[in-house]
Amino acid sequence: MYPGLGRDETTTFEPYSAFDIPADLRELHGRYDVEATARRVRNFRYAEEWMMMAMGGWLATVPEMPVKTGLGKIIWEGAKAADEFGKRLPELRCGRKAVNESVASNEGFAGFIQDVTEPERPDLTIEKLAGVFDVLKPHLVEAYQKHMRETDAITDAPTVEILDEVVRKTERHIAWGREVLDRLCDTDAKRERRRKRVSELTATLRACGGVTGDIGDRDPGLH
Amino acid sequence: MKRFIEPNELARDSRFIRQDNNQATTLALLPDDVDKVVEMLEAFGPTIEQQVKGTAAEPLFDAYGPAFGLITLNQPLRPDDDAADTRLKLRMHGIFVGEIQALEGAGRSLWDFPDAPWEFKMNMARQCWDEARHVQTYEKLLEHVGGTVGMFPESTFLFDCACSDDPAMRVAGVNRSLEGLACDVFRDMIKWGEKTGDEVMRQAVDYVLADELTHVRFGSDWVKEFTKDDPERYKKAQEFRRQTDKQFSFGGARSAREDAAIPIAWEDRKDAGFTEEELQDLSDLGSEGPSRETMMEAARIMVERHRERRAKAAKEAAAGAGK
Numbered sequence: 001m002y003p004g005l006g007r008d009e010t011t012t013f014e015p016y017s018a019f020d021i022p023a024d025l026r027e028l029h030g031r032y033d034v035e036a037t038a039r040r041v042r043n044f045r046y047a048e049e050w051m052m053m054a055m056g057g058w059l060a061t062v063p064e065m066p067v068k069t070g071l072g073k074i075i076w077e078g079a080k081a082a083d084e085f086g087k088r089l090p091e092l093r094c095g096r097k098a099v100n101e102s103v104a105s106n107e108g109f110a111g112f113i114q115d116v117t118e119p120e121r122p123d124l125t126i127e128k129l130a131g132v133f134d135v136l137k138p139h140l141v142e143a144y145q146k147h148m149r150e151t152d153a154i155t156d157a158p159t160v161e162i163l164d165e166v167v168r169k170t171e172r173h174i175a176w177g178r179e180v181l182d183r184l185c186d187t188d189a190k191r192e193r194r195r196k197r198v199s200e201l202t203a204t205l206r207a208c209g210g211v212t213g214d215i216g217d218r219d220p221g222l223h
Numbered sequence: 224m225k226r227f228i229e230p231n232e233l234a235r236d237s238r239f240i241r242q243d244n245n246q247a248t249t250l251a252l253l254p255d256d257v258d259k260v261v262e263m264l265e266a267f268g269p270t271i272e273q274q275v276k277g278t279a280a281e282p283l284f285d286a287y288g289p290a291f292g293l294i295t296l297n298q299p300l301r302p303d304d305d306a307a308d309t310r311l312k313l314r315m316h317g318i319f320v321g322e323i324q325a326l327e328g329a330g331r332s333l334w335d336f337p338d339a340p341w342e343f344k345m346n347m348a349r350q351c352w353d354e355a356r357h358v359q360t361y362e363k364l365l366e367h368v369g370g371t372v373g374m375f376p377e378s379t380f381l382f383d384c385a386c387s388d389d390p391a392m393r394v395a396g397v398n399r400s401l402e403g404l405a406c407d408v409f410r411d412m413i414k415w416g417e418k419t420g421d422e423v424m425r426q427a428v429d430y431v432l433a434d435e436l437t438h439v440r441f442g443s444d445w446v447k448e449f450t451k452d453d454p455e456r457y458k459k460a461q462e463f464r465r466q467t468d469k470q471f472s473f474g475g476a477r478s479a480r481e482d483a484a485i486p487i488a489w490e491d492r493k494d495a496g497f498t499e500e501e502l503q504d505l506s507d508l509g510s511e512g513p514s515r516e517t518m519m520e521a522a523r524i525m526v527e528r529h530r531e532r533r534a535k536a537a538k539e540a541a542a543g544a545g546k
């Protein structure tokens with residue numbers, strides 16, 4: 001049942017392509033080579049790491065008990081996302097020590113993260129949560145989905161797998177955060193605070209090109 | 224957002240009230256002398272009365288005066304105790320607010336030490352989720368025993384230990400000392416559940432205890448890691464943990480003695496990286512400060528004085544009304 005050395009010695013098994021069962025329409029070639037993907041993964045890790053650290057800092061300064069307990073799990077899932085991104089880096093020829101590398105795409109994005117993590121007073125839960133759940137996390141979902149769409153789905157599948165899982169969790173975080181925000185913003189004044197925070201942070205994010213620094217004005221994620 | 228906050232910056236909703244930390248701190252530092260203990264607690268009397276006013280602890284103050292804390296701490300919690308119900312609520316509430324502060328402490332470790340090793344951050348992030356579940360669990364258990372959030376004042380004494388700006392000290396104080404204490408208290412609550420047939424309590428606390436042991440282990444591992452090339456820093460971290468343990472031994476309430484209100488969970492702690500030597504030290508430490516006998520004698524005197532004062536005030540009021 002193994003092929004021999006000559007044409008007359010082939011097996012009788014049907015010849016299928018690697019993509020026939022089930023039908024697989026993916027094609028080779030994506031927008032990012034190994035180096036570009038590694039750079040982007042470092043950018044993703046930076047965002048996840050700083051976001052979960054900031055939420056850790058906020059646990060003590062938000063008075064709303066369900067926010068304290070709800071953030072606990074989101075912090076852990078953010079840390080796991082950063083960890084998965086880190087573990088991907090040595091696989092992308094970055095060396096074994098690269099597992100801890102978090103790099104901002106540019107100074108603008110580092111500044112944006114500073115802005116997101118800035119609020120600390122206990123009466124600023126709306127500003128804290130709006131920055132993460134109305135702006136940063138939705139932006140990351142867009143960026144992760146963009147990478148999944150544009151990268152080579154066959155050769156870069158391990159990155160796609162990580163992103164797929166992180167997006168699934170992040171969407172749940174966003175749903176939770178928005179439900180909490182809807183409940184907290186129960187007056188016009190509070191709704192206005194949320195709206196103002198979102199519009200300010202979105203402008204900063206747009207100006208720096210987002211988490212990977214290359215997301216332009218025309219990108220739907222930034223509108 | 225700044226790094227490092229003070230315990231008075233912990234955000235709470237309007238149900239909570241705070242307790243002065245001085246009393247607990249001073250108690251553990253007192254000599255084994257009945258008169259000194261009485262003198263100190265009497266001095267705190269008006270403050271304590273003020274703090275418990277309007278809370279569920281007010282009836283306890285009415286009955287025992289400023290010594291009610293000694294009675295709740297130094298008498299083991301037994302199902303057939305007269306005040307067992309109130310004391311059970313007091314203990315569950317204490318644990319509940321302790322879990323909130325543990326959650327906050329783990330979170331602050333993420334923010335306060337941005338340059339810490341990644342594995343440390345992973346452990347702290349995991350602890351955030353665990354402590355969040357503990358807060359949820361104990362809110363349910365508090366309800367389960369008929370208590371409500373905010374019924375007793377909250378001491379932020381636990382969070383004090385999370386304020387060290389050295390991560391080695393912080394994990395020594397929080398993860399080894401405080402979480403170690405949690406193991407002792409939780410083992411005691413599991414026993415309570417077994418004694419009273421409270422299966423809900425027994426099982427829930429059993430799971431929480433498993434998490435706490437993991438946190439103590441985080442502490443044991445990270446103190447070693449942070450201080451591995453620095454014996455001076457290791458010594459300082461050990462001393463910090465001892466100091467915290469001493470303050471938390473509640474004048475002998477938690478100790479290796481058979482009649483201690485909160486016995487040391489020796490086996491659990493060994494699993495979590497405490498050495499025999501450290502445990503022996505902890506048990507001797509717990510027995511420093513005023514002995515249980517001293518505390519109980521002081522409490523007896525104070526309860527007597529309190530009742531005399533109340534009786535006199537009542538008599539004067541009656542005489543005044545009769546004129």
Ligand SMILES: [Fe+2]
Nearest residue numbers: 322325354357
């Ligand atoms: Fe806990």
Ligand SMILES: [Fe+2]
Nearest residue numbers: 325402435438
């Ligand atoms: Fe814990």
